[in-house]
Amino acid sequence: MASKYIIYDVIASLKSMVVNYAYSLNEASSPFIYEEYLEQFLSLSKVTKELFYYAYNNNWYPLEEAPSTKIKKEVTKLQKELKEIDL
DSSP: OOHHHHHHHHHHHHHHHHHHHHHHHHHOSSHHHHHHHHHHHHHHHHHHHHHHHHHHHTTSSOOOOOOHHHHHHHHHHHHHHHHHHOO
16 A cells, blocks of 8 residues: 555544544543543644644645635635524
């Protein structure tokens, strides 16, 4: 398997682990457990971001540049949604 696809799999796995640690942080039953989970969460987040940068710098993870019109459209849409829920 090519390095590119191994990195994709590792990033996907790490992202799932980070999400699960976020849930665990909210449900930690003691301050000690919370601190342990937080340490792991931060470590996994950092490694995930470093791998993402590695893949991005090797042109394995391209990002799409959004045109300003698309950004403005999304901002307007979100502002409208916020107004609707702001009672």
